[in-house]
Amino acid sequence: EPEVTQTPSHQVTQMGQEVILRCVPISNHLYFYWYRQILGQKVEFLVSFYNNEISEKSEIFDDQFSVERPDGSNFTLKIRSTKLEDSAMYFCASSEALREGNIQYFGAGTRLSVL
Amino acid sequence: GESVGLHLPTLSVQEGDNSIINCAYSNSASDYFIWYKQESGKGPQFIIDIRSNMDKRQGQRVTVLLNKTVKHLSLQIAATQPGDSAVYFCAENRGSGYSTLTFGKGTMLLVSP
Numbered sequence: 161e162p163e164v165t166q167t168p169s170h171q172v173t174q175m176g177q178e179v180i181l182r183c184v185p186i187s188n189h190l191y192f193y194w195y196r197q198i199l200g201q202k203v204e205f206l207v208s209f210y211n212n213e214i215s216e217k218s219e220i221f222d223d224q225f226s227v228e229r230p231d232g233s234n235f236t237l238k239i240r241s242t243k244l245e246d247s248a249m250y251f252c253a254s255s256e257a258l259r260e261g262n263i264q265y266f267g268a269g270t271r272l273s274v275l
Numbered sequence: 276g277e278s279v280g281l282h283l284p285t286l287s288v289q290e291g292d293n294s295i296i297n298c299a300y301s302n303s304a305s306d307y308f309i310w311y312k313q314e315s316g317k318g319p320q321f322i323i324d325i326r327s328n329m330d331k332r333q334g335q336r337v338t339v340l341l342n343k344t345v346k347h348l349s350l351q352i353a354a355t356q357p358g359d360s361a362v363y364f365c366a367e368n369r370g371s372g373y374s375t376l377t378f379g380k381g382t383m384l385l386v387s388p
Contacts, residue, residue, distance in 0.1 A: 164318075193376075202364070202378045202379060202380045202381060203319065203364065203366075203376075203378040204378070205375045205377065216375055218375070251318050251319070253318075262307065263321055263324060264309075264321075264376060265321060266311075266319045268316075268317050268318045269318050
């Protein structure tokens with residue numbers, strides 16, 4: 161069964177450092193998403209991406225965040241200068257379309273620990 | 276404000292029992308809902324979805340009920356098994372043209388053998 165894959169599974173970084181989280185969406189999907197989940201809290205939407213541009217973003221997704229699809233398979237989330245409060249699980253998701261019935265399939269996540 | 280929330284943070288059941296997990300939503304414009312299961316250390320896993328033009332949908336051992344009048348969603352799991360132990364999230368989507376999924380807080384389902 162096709163799945164969304166994320167690397168690394170755990171990323172430890174120092175405050176102020178840049179991190180790049182990587183995702184390989186399901187191959188025939190066209191819409192890509194990043195979510196985060198702070199420990200013990202609900203999953204929060206960050207950004208959606210389609211046709212090489214951001215289609216929606218939340219208040220969390222400020223200038224420190226960026227997304228990119230550098231090639232035909234990878235989808236990345238970059239945090240330019242990490243803060244302690246960026247520590248969370250980051251989930252990538254993808255879906256076939258935006259039409260009604262938009263099932264988003266999630267990866268296993270990357271745990272980001274900012275020290 | 277807009278929110279999706281859950282009534283019970285933890286539900287403990289015996290193996291073989293039926294489980295019901297509830298969810299309230301407040302956005303009347305939401306027209307598509309999804310239940311996800313999240314096991315420890317894993318990402319949300321799709322269970323079942325329902326569109327707003329339906330009030331019930333059944334899957335394998337799971338049923339989702341939607342009551343738009345009171346903005347309430349429930350997930351019923353029949354013959355609950357220990358492998359069903361996980362956190363269950365409801366999520367809403369405002370449908371075509373909107374990609375954001377808004378998740379509820381989650382309910383922990385604990386199934387005892």
